[in-house]
Amino acid sequence: MKFSIEQNEGKPGLVPRTDTPENLESPLGAVDTWLVPNNLFYLRNHHAYPAINFENWRLSVGGQIEYSFSLSYQQLLNMPQITIVNNLECAGNKRAFFTPPASGAQWEIGGMGNASWTGVPLSYVLTQAKLLPGVHEILFTGVDSGPRPDTPGNYHFARSMPLKDISMVDPLLALYMNEQILPFKHGFPVRLIVPGWYGMASVKWLSSITALTSEFTGPYQKIDYLYLSKEHDYSRSRPVTTIKVNSVITSPQDQAIIYPGITVIKGIAWAGNTSITQIEVSTDGGVTWAAVSSTSKNPSRFAWVLWEYHWKVYAPGKYTIQVKATDNLGNVQPAKAPWNAKGYGNNCIHAINIHLPKPVRTQS
Amino acid sequence: MKFSIEQNEGKPGLVPRTDTPENLESPLGAVDTWLVPNNLFYLRNHHAYPAINFENWRLSVGGQIEYSFSLSYQQLLNMPQITIVNNLECAGNKRAFFTPPASGAQWEIGGMGNASWTGVPLSYVLTQAKLLPGVHEILFTGVDSGPRPDTPGNYHFARSMPLKDISMVDPLLALYMNEQILPFKHGFPVRLIVPGWYGMASVKWLSSITALTSEFTGPYQKIDYLYLSKEHDYSRSRPVTTIKVNSVITSPQDQAIIYPGITVIKGIAWAGNTSITQIEVSTDGGVTWAAVSSTSKNPSRFAWVLWEYHWKVYAPGKYTIQVKATDNLGNVQPAKAPWNAKGYGNNCIHAINIHLPKPVRTQS
Numbered sequence: 001m002k003f004s005i006e007q008n009e010g011k012p013g014l015v016p017r018t019d020t021p022e023n024l025e026s027p028l029g030a031v032d033t034w035l036v037p038n039n040l041f042y043l044r045n046h047h048a049y050p051a052i053n054f055e056n057w058r059l060s061v062g063g064q065i066e067y068s069f070s071l072s073y074q075q076l077l078n079m080p081q082i083t084i085v086n087n088l089e090c091a092g093n094k095r096a097f098f099t100p101p102a103s104g105a106q107w108e109i110g111g112m113g114n115a116s117w118t119g120v121p122l123s124y125v126l127t128q129a130k131l132l133p134g135v136h137e138i139l140f141t142g143v144d145s146g147p148r149p150d151t152p153g154n155y156h157f158a159r160s161m162p163l164k165d166i167s168m169v170d171p172l173l174a175l176y177m178n179e180q181i182l183p184f185k186h187g188f189p190v191r192l193i194v195p196g197w198y199g200m201a202s203v204k205w206l207s208s209i210t211a212l213t214s215e216f217t218g219p220y221q222k223i224d225y226l227y228l229s230k231e232h233d234y235s236r237s238r239p240v241t242t243i244k245v246n247s248v249i250t251s252p253q254d255q256a257i258i259y260p261g262i263t264v265i266k267g268i269a270w271a272g273n274t275s276i277t278q279i280e281v282s283t284d285g286g287v288t289w290a291a292v293s294s295t296s297k298n299p300s301r302f303a304w305v306l307w308e309y310h311w312k313v314y315a316p317g318k319y320t321i322q323v324k325a326t327d328n329l330g331n332v333q334p335a336k337a338p339w340n341a342k343g344y345g346n347n348c349i350h351a352i353n354i355h356l357p358k359p360v361r362t363q364s
Numbered sequence: 365m366k367f368s369i370e371q372n373e374g375k376p377g378l379v380p381r382t383d384t385p386e387n388l389e390s391p392l393g394a395v396d397t398w399l400v401p402n403n404l405f406y407l408r409n410h411h412a413y414p415a416i417n418f419e420n421w422r423l424s425v426g427g428q429i430e431y432s433f434s435l436s437y438q439q440l441l442n443m444p445q446i447t448i449v450n451n452l453e454c455a456g457n458k459r460a461f462f463t464p465p466a467s468g469a470q471w472e473i474g475g476m477g478n479a480s481w482t483g484v485p486l487s488y489v490l491t492q493a494k495l496l497p498g499v500h501e502i503l504f505t506g507v508d509s510g511p512r513p514d515t516p517g518n519y520h521f522a523r524s525m526p527l528k529d530i531s532m533v534d535p536l537l538a539l540y541m542n543e544q545i546l547p548f549k550h551g552f553p554v555r556l557i558v559p560g561w562y563g564m565a566s567v568k569w570l571s572s573i574t575a576l577t578s579e580f581t582g583p584y585q586k587i588d589y590l591y592l593s594k595e596h597d598y599s600r601s602r603p604v605t606t607i608k609v610n611s612v613i614t615s616p617q618d619q620a621i622i623y624p625g626i627t628v629i630k631g632i633a634w635a636g637n638t639s640i641t642q643i644e645v646s647t648d649g650g651v652t653w654a655a656v657s658s659t660s661k662n663p664s665r666f667a668w669v670l671w672e673y674h675w676k677v678y679a680p681g682k683y684t685i686q687v688k689a690t691d692n693l694g695n696v697q698p699a700k701a702p703w704n705a706k707g708y709g710n711n712c713i714h715a716i717n718i719h720l721p722k723p724v725r726t727q728s
Binding site for chain 2 (some may be wrong): 008
C-alpha cells in the first residue's frame with residue numbers, strides 16, 4: 001500500500017455561520033491581537049462570490065456629476081493613498097444573544113476584525129467628479145448579485161450614504177488589506193471602507209459610485225440593515241449606521257477549566273467612530289467591577305484596543321466573568337441589547353463562565 | 365510603499381472550543397462527506413502537545429507478560445496491517461446541549477469524524493506478548509502529560525480496557541489516517557484506535573502497552589469519563605464506553621434563510637459498534653416524521669452513514685427541522701439526553717430552525 005507522507009495538521013480556522021452565501025466568523029484566538037491576519041478575518045457575504053473580469057475591469061463614477069468617467073486598476077494605484085487602522089464589525093455580530101432569537105445568521109462574538117486598510121480617499125475621487133447641485137447621497141454598487149427569498153428579482157449588493165455622513169469619516173477606496181493586495185474574498189480589486197460604520201457600508205467588489213439627488217431604495221437599504229422594533233413593521237424603522245461601544249473577552253474561553261493561582265483575563269474593546277474611555281471587568285457575576293487598562297501601544301480612532309486583567313483566584317467554584325466598555329460620549333454597554341427583528345447592533349456585555357474544580361478524592 | 369502580492373483567502377476551518385489544551389471542533393461543511401480530511405478532523409487534547417524524540421522512539425510492551433519487549437517504528441511498519449473506516453466521537457460531543465450546563469469544553473455538534481485508519485491489529489501484538497494468567501485488562505499510556513486542577517501531581521494520559529471489551533472490537537495500532545502518515549496532532553507515530561468506542565479510548569502518541577492483573581485507577585479512568593448522576597458523587601458511577609446512536613443535520617445550517625421550492629436536508633448518522641436501522645426527519649417540530657434513506661455507497665460497521673431528504677416548501681414561516689436515528693438494538697435518540705455531571709454521551713435529537721421569509725413590500 002502506498003501512502004502520501006504529507007503532514008496535514010488541523011489548526012483553528014474561520015467558523016462557518018452559513019454556507020450559501022459563505023459567512024465565516026473569526027476564532028477568538030485570531031482577534032486577540034492588534035491586526036487580524038487576512039486568512040482569519042471574518043467574511044460576510046450577501047451573494048455567491050462574483051466573477052470579476054479583471055482584464056476589462058473599471059470603477060465607474062457617474063450619476064449627477066458634470067462628466068461621467070471610469071478608473072482602471074492602474075489609475076487607482078497611481079492616485080494618492082493613505083492607510084488607516086479600522087475595526088470592521090458585522091451589524092449582525094452577537095445576534096445569537098438576542099432572546100427571542102432574531103432572524104439571520106447566528107453570529108456569536110467573532111464577527112469583527114481590526115486591519116490596516118490602504119487606498120485612495122473617497123473625497124479625492126469625489127472632488128474630481130464635480131457633483132451637481134442637489135446631490136444628497138452617493139450610491140456604492142458591488143459586482144456581487146443574486147436573488148432574495150423575500151422579493152422577486154435579482155439584486156446587486158448596493159448601499160448609499162448621505163454626503164453629510166461621508167464627510168464625517170472620509171471613506172477609503174481600499175486596495176490593500178494589512179499591506180497585502182486586497183484578497184479576492186474581501187473585495188478585490190477595490191472595496192469601500194467606511195471607518196466606524198458597521199460592515200454593510202463597506203461595499204466589496206466595488207463597481208460603481210453614483211451621485212444621487214433622491215433617496216436610494218434598494219433592498220439592502222430599505223429591507224435589511226434597519227432596526228425594526230416589530231417584525232415586518234417598516235413604519236418606524238431606523239437605519240443601521242455607526243458601530244456601538246462593545247467589547248469581548250478573548251481569553252479564557254467560555255467554560256474553561258482554570259487552575260488555582262493567577263488567571264489572565266484579556267480581550268478587546270471598540271467604539272466605532274468615537275473612542276473608549278473605560279473598560280471594566282467583573283469576576284463575580286456583575287456585583288463588583290474593576291477598571292482595567294488598555295495594553296494597546298498604538299491606538300487609532302477607528303481601531304480596537306487590547307486590555308488585560310490579572311486575577312488571583314484560589315477558591316474552587318464556578319465564576320462568571322464579564323467585561324463592559326464605555327465610550328467618550330458616555331455610552332455604556334447594556335446587559336441586554338434592545339431587541340430588533342433583524343438582530344442588528346447587539347453590544348451586550350460579554351459574559352463567560354469558568355470553573356476551578358474542587359480537589360477530587362476517589363475510592364481506589 | 366511596498367506590498368506583498370500574496371493572496372491570502374479565508375476558508376472555513378476548525379472551530380476552537382478551548383485553547384489550552386487545544387480542542388477544536390470540525391465545521392459542519394467538513395463532516396458532510398464520507399471521510400473527513402485530516403486538516404479538518406476534530407482535535408481533542410488533555411495536555412499540551414508532547415515532545416516526541418522520534419530517533420529513540422519505541423513502543424514498549426510489558427506488565428504481566430512472559431518477556432517484555434519494545435517495537436521500533438520500522439518494526440511496526442513491517443507488521444501485517446489492516447484498514448478500517450471508523451467514526452471517532454468525543455465523549456463530550458453535544459455537551460453544550462445539557463441543561464443545566466455540564467462542566468467541560470462546550471462541544472456543540474462537530475466533535476466526531478469518519479476516517480480510514482490503517483495499522484497493526486492490537487491482537488497481533490498481544491498474541492506475541494504472551495499474557496500471563498490472571499491478566500484482566502490492558503493499560504495504554506500516551507506520551508502527553510501534565511497537571512490537573514483537581515488533583516496534585518503530573519499525569520500521563522492513560523486508559524485501560526478489560527480484555528473482554530478488547531476482544532469485541534479488535535483495536536488497531538494506527539499508523540496511517542486517510543492514507544496519510546498519521547498526523548502529529550492525531551498521535552504520530554502510533555495511535556490506538558478502539559472502533560465503536562468514544563474517542564478517549566483511542567490513546568494518542570501511544571508509548572506503552574501494559575498487561576495488568578488489577579484495576580487501573582488513573583484520573584482519566586476514575587475521575588473523568590464516568591457518567592456521574594450527581595456532581596462529586598463517585599459512588600454510583602458508570603464508565604463511558606461505546607458510542608450511542610446519534611445523528612446530525614449538516615445542511616442547511618441553523619437559522620438559515622431558505623427559498624420557496626425544494627430544500628435539501630442532509631446529514632450523517634452513526635451507532636458506535638452497532639448499526640443504523642432507521643433515520644427519520646421531521647419538518648414540523650416533531651409532530652410527524654418521514655423515514656429517509658441512506659445515500660452511503662460503502663457502509664462499514666463502525667462508520668457513519670450519509671442521508672438526504674428533499675423537502676418541498678412554499679409557505680413563508682419558521683420551521684424546526686429534526687433528525688433521529690435508531691440502531692439495530694432498538695435504541696432511539698432521545699429528545700433530551702440524561703444529564704450527567706461531566707456531560708458525556710449526549711445523543712439528543714438534533715434540531716435546527718430555518719426561515720422562509722414573507723414577501724416584503726416597502727414604502728418607497
